Amino acid sequence: xxxxxxxxxxxxxxxxxxxxxxxxxxxxxxxxxxxxxxxxxxxxxxxxxxxxxxxxxxxxxxxxxxxxxxxxxxxxxxxxxxxxxxxxxxxxxxxxxxxxxxxxxxxxxxxxxxxxxxxxxxxxxxxxxxxxxxxxxxxxxxxxxxxxxxxxxxxxxxxxxxxxxxxxxxxxxxxxxxxxxxxxxxxxxxxxxxxxxxxxxxxxxxxxxxxxxxxxxxxxxxxxxxxxxxxxxxxxxxxxxxxxxxxxxxxxxxxxxxxxxxxxxxxxxxxxxxxxxxxxxxxxxxxxxxxxxxxxxxxxxxxxxxxxxxxxxxxxxxxxxxxxxxxxxxxxxxxxxxxxxxxxxxxxxxxxxxxxxxxxxxxxxxxxxxxxxxxxxxxxxxxxxxxxxxxxxxxxxxxxxxxxxxxxxxxxxxxxxxxxxxxxxx
Amino acid sequence: xxxxxxxxxxxxxxxxxxxxxxxxxxxxxxxxxxxxxxxxxxxxxxxxxxxxxxxxxxxxxxxxxxxxxxxxxxxxxxxxxxxxxxxxxxxxxxxxxxxxxxxxxxxxxxxxxxxxxxxxxxxxxx
Numbered sequence: 001x002x003x004x005x006x007x008x009x010x011x012x013x014x015x016x017x018x019x020x021x022x023x024x025x026x027x028x029x030x031x032x033x034x035x036x037x038x039x040x041x042x043x044x045x046x047x048x049x050x051x052x053x054x055x056x057x058x059x060x061x062x063x064x065x066x067x068x069x070x071x072x073x074x075x076x077x078x079x080x081x082x083x084x085x086x087x088x089x090x091x092x093x094x095x096x097x098x099x100x101x102x103x104x105x106x107x108x109x110x111x112x113x114x115x116x117x118x119x120x121x122x123x124x125x126x127x128x129x130x131x132x133x134x135x136x137x138x139x140x141x142x143x144x145x146x147x148x149x150x151x152x153x154x155x156x157x158x159x160x161x162x163x164x165x166x167x168x169x170x171x172x173x174x175x176x177x178x179x180x181x182x183x184x185x186x187x188x189x190x191x192x193x194x195x196x197x198x199x200x201x202x203x204x205x206x207x208x209x210x211x212x213x214x215x216x217x218x219x220x221x222x223x224x225x226x227x228x229x230x231x232x233x234x235x236x237x238x239x240x241x242x243x244x245x246x247x248x249x250x251x252x253x254x255x256x257x258x259x260x261x262x263x264x265x266x267x268x269x270x271x272x273x274x275x276x277x278x279x280x281x282x283x284x285x286x287x288x289x290x291x292x293x294x295x296x297x298x299x300x301x302x303x304x305x306x307x308x309x310x311x312x313x314x315x316x317x318x319x320x321x322x323x324x325x326x327x328x329x330x331x332x333x334x335x336x337x338x339x340x341x342x343x344x345x346x347x348x349x350x351x352x353x354x355x356x357x358x359x360x361x362x363x364x365x366x367x368x369x370x371x372x373x374x375x376x377x378x379x380x381x382x383x384x385x386x387x388x389x390x391x392x393x394x395x396x397x398x399x400x401x402x403x404x405x406x407x408x409x410x411x412x413x414x415x416x417x418x419x420x421x422x423x424x425x426x
Numbered sequence: 427x428x429x430x431x432x433x434x435x436x437x438x439x440x441x442x443x444x445x446x447x448x449x450x451x452x453x454x455x456x457x458x459x460x461x462x463x464x465x466x467x468x469x470x471x472x473x474x475x476x477x478x479x480x481x482x483x484x485x486x487x488x489x490x491x492x493x494x495x496x497x498x499x500x501x502x503x504x505x506x507x508x509x510x511x512x513x514x515x516x517x518x519x520x521x522x523x524x525x526x527x528x529x530x531x532x533x534x535x536x537x538x539x540x541x542x543x544x545x546x547x548x549x550x551x552x
Contacts, residue, residue, distance in 0.1 A: 013444055044445075074533060075533060075536055082536055083536065083537070084534070084536040084537050085445065085537055208530050290528050291528065294532075372532055372533055372536065373532030373533060374532055375532065376536065377513075377535040377538065377539035379532075379536055
């Protein structure tokens, strides 16, 4: 069986040239046309030629019709280094592999329909495959912080009137303007159900984690509010793993009043949510400023989800006395977690050590963009560790806003602040 | 510093300036004039701050020197709406970058670190 991998990166500023460079590098390392391609690009190309030009450049080398998915990411990492500007791609040629790509639109307006549309396109093409093992990559549009008239785009809204307005506009913004949470917690379970015997790796496309816009790639199309998938059937084996470096603090949030969709927390322990949050963390209100995300990263919360694993998420927006969460909260308790810089770095080696007895052929990783923001230049230390573990094996890691994995044994795990990997071996 | 090396340093800094939130940048070695792209490429609005940095950058080198045996790697300084980051290239040289105080520092640092690695190679070559 032939399984050849090409991983390439570009540092070109111009979108068209970046696409061309990637396409040339990928195709020159493969014996034949790629069986599939996964592409990650940072948001800068929006300003330097645009993503359509970027994909156009790529398709000057990659034949049109080649299954290709991907999207915008905060940063990426390969054996060549770690970068928060540029693009990277992985292309695979295999003579014993079936591949199908799918795409669903309007994920915020109707996540179930979008998920089903994407799944059905893949299922039609791959259901008759004779190969035993299934793998699925899913990339989707992550949350976009809405911008309201008179309010703008803010993580913390203290004014009672503006807070009332933004809560009132929450549903309108989500369903009509398609801005707000990504609703991946609604469509990802569909993928896990329909591809229950597959192993899945997913990531929420983002900008520089300011969450103002993001793009998803499907063939030569640049999409917003979309979910794309790439299903593979092969005789290769593989596995998924999730780590984070976070540990429970022992502190809990008892949720006593939630919004209808279970994403808005109105009260914690009978008190207004924001007040209780500050009390439990021992924070002054002044901490809820424009830098709040850099502080919130260190204190995610988790709950036991119905899919068997803990779901970890960062606090989203502080609106008046309430808190908007990125994912629906299950149950009525949230555990407060925390980490150290060291434990964040160790999450990478801990994750890859799950596969210490394997000889991987390729590693694809979804990491939280907040890890890149928090680790900063120390991310280069992580790259060195990961490179050392992989040795000569190609890998690519991309930094998202929301990561997920699924396996039949461990179930579905989605959330923020994590390091999630999918590795292939014979 | 030979002209060829100055040009190479300027190319690295110029590339860094393409980042929206890198407002100004320079490389300063002890006893040598600062090297930077033309100030017309800078996006810093309060130019007096830049002049202040320029005038006092040698003091950052003294600090780096004092802490170099302890592994000095970076210095951070927040002034008004700016953050000034000093990345140590070697005991006598720093890479200075000015970013907005509320910038996405972590992601910018990834790229400043990439620039530092290229500059270190240039300086090691002599």
